[in-house]
Amino acid sequence: MKVHLPDGTALDLPAKATGADAAQAIGAGLARAALAVRVNGERRLRDLSAPLMDGDRLEIVTSRSPDVDGVSPLELIRHDAAHVLATAVTELYPGVKVSIGPPIDEGFYYDFDFPEGVRISDADFEAIEARMREHVKAAEPFERSDVSVAEALERFRSEDQDYKVELIEDLVRDEGVETVSLYRNGPFTDLCRGPHAPTTKSVRAFKLQSVAGAYWRGRSDRPMLTRVYGTAFLSREDLEAHLERLEQARARDHRKLGRELGLFMFSDLTPGAPLWQPPGTAVYNELTALWREENEARGYREVRTPILYDVELWKRSGHWEKYKDNMYFTNVEEREMGLKPMNCPAHVQLYKADRRSYRDLPIRMSEAGLVHRHEASGVLHGLLRVRAFTQDDAHIFCTEGQIEEEVLGCLDFGFFLYDLFGFTPRLELSTRPEQRIGDDAMWDRAEGALEGALRRREIQYELNEGDGAFYGPKIDLHMTDSLGRSWQLGTVQLDYSMPERFELEYTGADNSEHRPVMIHRALLGSFERFIGILTEHYAGEFPLWLAPVQVAVLPVADRHVGYAGRLSQEMRAAGVRRVEVDERSESVGRKIRDAELRKVPYMLVVGDEEEASGRVAVRRHRVGDLGAMEAGEFAARVAGEARERSAV
RNA sequence: GCCGGAGUAGCUCAGCGGUAGAGCAACGCUCUUGUAAAGCGUGGGUCGGGGGUUCGACUCCCCCCUCCGGCUCCA
Numbered sequence: 001m002k003v004h005l006p007d008g009t010a011l012d013l014p015a016k017a018t019g020a021d022a023a024q025a026i027g028a029g030l031a032r033a034a035l036a037v038r039v040n041g042e043r044r045l046r047d048l049s050a051p052l053m054d055g056d057r058l059e060i061v062t063s064r065s066p067d068v069d070g071v072s073p074l075e076l077i078r079h080d081a082a083h084v085l086a087t088a089v090t091e092l093y094p095g096v097k098v099s100i101g102p103p104i105d106e107g108f109y110y111d112f113d114f115p116e117g118v119r120i121s122d123a124d125f126e127a128i129e130a131r132m133r134e135h136v137k138a139a140e141p142f143e144r145s146d147v148s149v150a151e152a153l154e155r156f157r158s159e160d161q162d163y164k165v166e167l168i169e170d171l172v173r174d175e176g177v178e179t180v181s182l183y184r185n186g187p188f189t190d191l192c193r194g195p196h197a198p199t200t201k202s203v204r205a206f207k208l209q210s211v212a213g214a215y216w217r218g219r220s221d222r223p224m225l226t227r228v229y230g231t232a233f234l235s236r237e238d239l240e241a242h243l244e245r246l247e248q249a250r251a252r253d254h255r256k257l258g259r260e261l262g263l264f265m266f267s268d269l270t271p272g273a274p275l276w277q278p279p280g281t282a283v284y285n286e287l288t289a290l291w292r293e294e295n296e297a298r299g300y301r302e303v304r305t306p307i308l309y310d311v312e313l314w315k316r317s318g319h320w321e322k323y324k325d326n327m328y329f330t331n332v333e334e335r336e337m338g339l340k341p342m343n344c345p346a347h348v349q350l351y352k353a354d355r356r357s358y359r360d361l362p363i364r365m366s367e368a369g370l371v372h373r374h375e376a377s378g379v380l381h382g383l384l385r386v387r388a389f390t391q392d393d394a395h396i397f398c399t400e401g402q403i404e405e406e407v408l409g410c411l412d413f414g415f416f417l418y419d420l421f422g423f424t425p426r427l428e429l430s431t432r433p434e435q436r437i438g439d440d441a442m443w444d445r446a447e448g449a450l451e452g453a454l455r456r457r458e459i460q461y462e463l464n465e466g467d468g469a470f471y472g473p474k475i476d477l478h479m480t481d482s483l484g485r486s487w488q489l490g491t492v493q494l495d496y497s498m499p500e501r502f503e504l505e506y507t508g509a510d511n512s513e514h515r516p517v518m519i520h521r522a523l524l525g526s527f528e529r530f531i532g533i534l535t536e537h538y539a540g541e542f543p544l545w546l547a548p549v550q551v552a553v554l555p556v557a558d559r560h561v562g563y564a565g566r567l568s569q570e571m572r573a574a575g576v577r578r579v580e581v582d583e584r585s586e587s588v589g590r591k592i593r594d595a596e597l598r599k600v601p602y603m604l605v606v607g608d609e610e611e612a613s614g615r616v617a618v619r620r621h622r623v624g625d626l627g628a629m630e631a632g633e634f635a636a637r638v639a640g641e642a643r644e645r646s647a648v
Numbered sequence: 649g650c651c652g653g654a655g656u657a658g659c660u661c662a663g664c665g666g667u668a669g670a671g672c673a674a675c676g677c678u679c680u681u682g683u684a685a686a687g688c689g690u691g692g693g694u695c696g697g698g699g700g701u702u703c704g705a706c707u708c709c710c711c712c713c714u715c716c717g718g719c720u721c722c723a
Contacts, residue, residue, distance in 0.1 A: 213651025
């Protein structure tokens with residue numbers, strides 16, 4: 001038979017030849033390097049041992065093969081690694097039940113159910129890794145066998161592998177399968193659809209990383225399994241490089257930098273609520289100032305509303321029914337009050353304070369609004385998941401015809417803000433969920449308006465079907481943190497429900513009453529979460545305009561402190577607001593070192609020469625000595641840089 | 649909330665049944681300094697909180713709190 005190779009040539013092979021045979025026919029080196037085959041351009045790879053058919057188009061996949069539709073040799077060997085992990089664990093912990101072990105973006109995991117009383121921690125990794133290495137070294141083949149469902153069930157039942165039994169039963173029920181494939185490597189056999197590399201020696205570079213709990217099938221009403229995370233690469237060097245990257249990422253963790261730079265802290269007495277220290281407050285205030293300025297420029301009117309309301313309000317808004325478990329309540333003099341988890345009902349009160357005409361619309365109301373949400377204790381995470389935070393919130397009350405224009409305005413505003421930081425957010429459009437209010441015609445219009453806005457700007461987005469709020473569809477803006485975890489920042493949501501519940505009205509041109517539509521909009525999301533992401537993005541090296549201390553004046557000796565003080569006054573007068581003088585009787589080297597560690601953008605070294613000539617010796621963070629400059633010139637230049645909010 | 653791990657000086661960490669340690673920071677003195685750590689000295693801890701076991705607990709056991717990694721959740 002003939003199979004066709006990517007370069008257009010045909011290869012003559014005996015009948016029933018396999019991918020391995022084909023690789024061997026091409027060359028011994030290729031045969032050694034081959035991991036799997038891609039047949040006829042299929043997305044899913046096949047085992048090297050799978051028989052080929054006459055006329056197949058064949059690609060031999062090696063560690064150097066490129067990704068195709070997200071399927072890569074890396075993914076293959078990570079899956080191999082998961083099997084090797086399970087092999088070692090089943091040997092070391094008799095009675096353990098195995099479940100699933102897939103490759104993931106950065107590695108792989110395997111979920112185990114350990115026998116009663118057995119628990120493992122990363123202290124056990126060394127022993128497990130050692131056992132894994134033995135299997136890798138033995139280059140045990142991955143042998144596939146296709147067996148009947150009955151045989152597979154019999155096998156796993158006899159081994160008390162309940163999870164495998166459940167998986168097979170579900171395969172029969174959901175997909176009507178009659179056979180399943182098993183893969184054996186050494187002493188371990190797993191239910192698996194494959195493919196795998198020819199032998200375990202493909203797993204040459206791996207490392208176990210962490211152990212964590214994970215619900216069976218991701219459902220909190222099912223048993224909690226023990227998940228072991230690891231990573232694997234095609235080479236030792238790649239693995240080392242990856243571990244090195246992780247190390248560096250940890251160094252830019254906002255929680256670490258927040259402590260080191262004195263940005264914010266947490267107290268055990270109010271978990272999940274950041275306390276902002278002076279340097280962090282400086283960043284916070286600059287960000288707020290930017291936000292306020294831009295809101296004004298875009299036709300928003302800022303408001304301020306209380307954080308505590310009678311539960312009556314929350315019942316009316318629907319929060320009581322849907323979210324009371326996540327709200328904080330207090331009862332004083334027999335009046336039940338709730339802390340706001342959202343600002344919208346408050347803004348609705350302001351809307352209702354006046355009769356509204358179609359001429360007033362759209363009304364754009366903005367507020368840096370402090371909200372409290374009782375997040376589950378296990379999910380709190382630095383500034384990225386908190387219980388008390390300030391949203392850069394706004395609500396737009398408009399007519400249905402104005403929706404697309406207003407949504408577009410929100411998105412443009414968002415992109416303006418994100419551009420300022422060099423961020424490229426990932427956009428998600430979430431559409432009607434199963435449980436929702438409003439008729440389909442309403443949803444058609446609402447989703448159409450959001451989609452239309454995205455299309456008009458030719459914006460890339462992911463569709464998240466069924467993930468909208470119960471009252472309307474939404475567009476979310478996501479960013480990832482230093483460890484690659486994705487966080488939602490901004491959101492633009494359409495809401496037909498709140499106006500209904502609060503009976504909002506405006507008088508139309510026809511002199512009759514109409515119901516406005518509300519757009520909920522937060523662009524940064526919350527100042528807390530955004531500063532968390534910003535801190536990691538800049539690795540704590542904030543650009544001048546955001547920097548907690550913009551300029552540190554470093555007198556060479558005590559006698560220069562007076563000159564340094566005069567300089568700082570001058571700079572403040574010129575518009576550089578955050579200037580500090582290091583008045584300690586320390587060496588210049590020490591003062592420089594400390595300012596560098598605090599990541600202060602500019603340092604001014606001033607001694608006899610500078611004082612005599614009215615100049616400053618400028619040093620830039622991480623760049624070094626820039627030479628001397630006339631003091632006034634420096635102040636003007638830096639003030640300009642701060643005013644322009646330039647990126648560097 | 650669930651599973652696992654961890655909480656020792658302001659920070660980073662060592663110690664682990666027999667009266668609590670280091671480096672940095674802080675404070676004092678000396679030095680008056682030129683582009684990433686001057687020298688000497690001093691003070692500082694209910695060893696997260698509460699119970700228990702023990703002659704004796706930072707150390708062992710139980711409960712709680714907080715943090716870390718995941719899972720679930722995330723208006």
